[in-house]
Amino acid sequence: MTKTKTCCKCGVEKQVEEFHRAIWHTDGIMSRCKPCVNNENRNWYARNRERERARARELYSKYKVIRRITNRVSYRKRKERILEYRKSFIKNTKIQVISHYSQGLNKCALCDEKRLVCLTIDHIKGGGNKHRKEIKVASGTSFARWLIVNNFPEGYRILCMNCQFAEVDRLRKVKYHGEE
Numbered sequence: 001m002t003k004t005k006t007c008c009k010c011g012v013e014k015q016v017e018e019f020h021r022a023i024w025h026t027d028g029i030m031s032r033c034k035p036c037v038n039n040e041n042r043n044w045y046a047r048n049r050e051r052e053r054a055r056a057r058e059l060y061s062k063y064k065v066i067r068r069i070t071n072r073v074s075y076r077k078r079k080e081r082i083l084e085y086r087k088s089f090i091k092n093t094k095i096q097v098i099s100h101y102s103q104g105l106n107k108c109a110l111c112d113e114k115r116l117v118c119l120t121i122d123h124i125k126g127g128g129n130k131h132r133k134e135i136k137v138a139s140g141t142s143f144a145r146w147l148i149v150n151n152f153p154e155g156y157r158i159l160c161m162n163c164q165f166a167e168v169d170r171l172r173k174v175k176y177h178g179e180e
């Protein structure tokens with residue numbers, strides 16, 4: 001039974017205590033001495049660390065580009081969804097109000113205009129702007145919302161822009177000239 005072994009790395013004959021144990025070897029110890037193995041391990045970790053760092057750097061920059069793109073895409077998607085929701089909300093609100101005040105006919109009270117964009121909510125006795133100022137609600141969707149929230153108060157009808165314009169003119173003439 002030998003008490004010494006020659007390291008296959010540094011070629012120095014050393015005591016068996018100078019070698020790590022290795023059960024897979026016939027003599028039960030490694031072929032490289034402890035200092036050589038330690039040295040190798042240190043070098044391997046050093047090389048590995050460098051490689052790992054380089055890999056992390058590469059991944060990070062790659063991911064940065066991907067992240068920028070996905071952020072942009074999801075932001076656009078989100079924005080589109082919000083815009084779509086808002087558009088449908090505005091449309092639904094307007095349709096609800098128009099349907100109510102036109103008794104489901106969805107048209108102007110004075111002519112046959114049915115195009116949604118042309119239809120507007122008319123304060124029958126005039127003074128719509130003054131009233132909106134009183135209730136502190138802007139025209140358009142906010143006012144339509146106000147009508148829905150307040151359970152569709154009476155005194156409104158649906159007119160097209162042309163008929164409303166003519167009505168405003170008629171009311172003005174009645175008021176100042178007594179014309180009918």
Ligand SMILES: [Zn+2]
Pocket residue numbers: 007008009010011012032033034035036
């Ligand atoms: Zn050695």
Ligand SMILES: [Zn+2]
Pocket residue numbers: 108109110111112113159160161162163164
């Ligand atoms: Zn009309």
